[in-house]
Amino acid sequence: MNDMGKALESVREREPLVQCITNFVTVNDCANIILACGGSPSMAHDKREVEESVAVSQALVCNMGAIEDTEAMILAGKEANRRGIPVVLDPVAVGGTQLRRDSAKQLLENVKFTAIRGNASEIKYLAGQETLGSGVDVSREDAVTSVSLLKTADLVKNLAISTGSVIALSGESDIISDGKETVILKNGCATMSRITGSGCMVTSMIGAFCGAMPDDGITAVCSAMAAMGIAGEKAEADRIAKGTGNATFRTDLIDAVFNMTGEGLNKGARYEIIR
């Protein structure tokens, strides 16, 4: 993995246009977090225009939250693959319903993803494990503990090898692997799971970072996830100081990404690399 601070600086220099086909719940937050880290968002999602739209972008983000856009995601994903534009997948609630299981299968069969980011229930489902998560949040039983951390890191690494994608499993610790390097990131705070969309937002940021550095997926994904975690810690300190709740936390989280520097990212990142 290369320098995270430089990765953030390169997003700000290159201002990648990030085409997102995402859900109506968190779409505005995703657009604003892309702007906060230095990218430029486009949320066009109609199948009649996505190929044209992705052709002028530096990255594509496909988020399964609202599910109705699978056809548009495949059209856009294939076009991005043809052009060598990185594609990022957020498999929201993938194991939860037959429709989502089928959509994910179709997406993975038709599109090569640079990175896939999901919570433990979602990533474990993609790795072929039975999971208990049925909604968009991780189930208590799937959440990674200190006991299951290393075993889960193996699962993430193996999924990276079998898909050829950088896999990021988010949670109290984030586990990220490209099959060669596996990184455990320890930033963030529990309040991040008390707002909707912290996952969708970090996946959108991964899109921006991959757009700025398409040839260094592991650095792009780790840097975006560390930036999000550090921003969560800043927003949590603000929340405690002000006595506010999750609505203000969401705003403070986006502000903290906006105000983050490369140096702040390097100083704040807490991680270990397992080989």
Ligand SMILES: Nc1ncnc2c1ncn2[C@@H]1O[C@H](COP(=O)(O)OP(=O)(O)OP(=O)(O)O)[C@@H](O)[C@H]1O
């Ligand atoms: N308990 C926690 N401690 C530290 N960081 C956390 C915790 N829970 C979540 N996070 C952070 O929050 C972000 C979102 O991760 P999470 O696993 O909650 O995604 P998600 O379930 O897909 O969210 P959503 O679908 O609501 O957008 C990640 O950056 C992750 O590191």
Ligand SMILES: Cc1ncsc1CCO
């Ligand atoms: C709550 C919710 N429902 C569908 S998508 C979404 C956003 C978090 O994944």
Ligand SMILES: [Mg+2]
């Ligand atoms: Mg999610």
